[in-house]
Amino acid sequence: MQISDAEWQVMNLVWESSPVESNEVIEELAQLNNWSPATVKTMLHRLVKKGALKTESVGKKYLYRASVRRYDCVRRESRSFLERVFDGQAAPALMHFVKYAKLTPEEIAEIQELLDTKAAKKKDQWND
Template identity: 65%
Template sequence: MADSVAISDAEWLVMNVVWDDQPVEAQQVVDRLSAANDWSPATIKTMLHRLVKKQALTFERDGKRYLYRAAARRGDCVRRASRSFLDRVFGGSAAPALMHLVKNSKLTDDEVAELRRLLDKKSAD
């Protein structure tokens, strides 16, 4: 598995298709993303190629088809993107980000309970 890589907003959409359905054919990615995002097949195939160059994806040829698999783990990419977001928007500090998200998000009772559990566990550590 590759280390986490920097993924653009558009590339996240491609990676999510691959993470959810791998191995996935290029045409399946095109079918899932072209109409919803008004992207041409060429644009999506360019993103697939770019993600292979970044070593976020691998591919194998199966006859005329290209099958893509993730080389980067979703969790690693999420951590990198989260850290980048925290650094850019909140000066690297998680507490203001969490407070902002809690204040400005609609949370279910279950989500509030899970947040309480996590905070209690963090306090105990």
């Protein structure tokens, strides 16, 4: 299931504060993006239709919840990005981001640590 650019904004919001009422989403995105309420409603509706959100009726209103995991969507989107732009290779993408992104020393350290453990695992015959 394919989530469009604009729809990601909605999904991000829902993932962060699930469950939400449409009101909250509408207000938030009105501020963020200058979207009209109607536009946000369309997004919500489409996302429900494509199975990314589900609703639970509470009186007159609905509560919206994600029905797909953020992780899965991130993974799919990342894959497709890598495929398109870096010929499916993670390493060049990583090099690119490291080169051109702003990173705090803490972030750098954290990534290094992760790389270390990954390298260690690679060497360890029993763990790979």
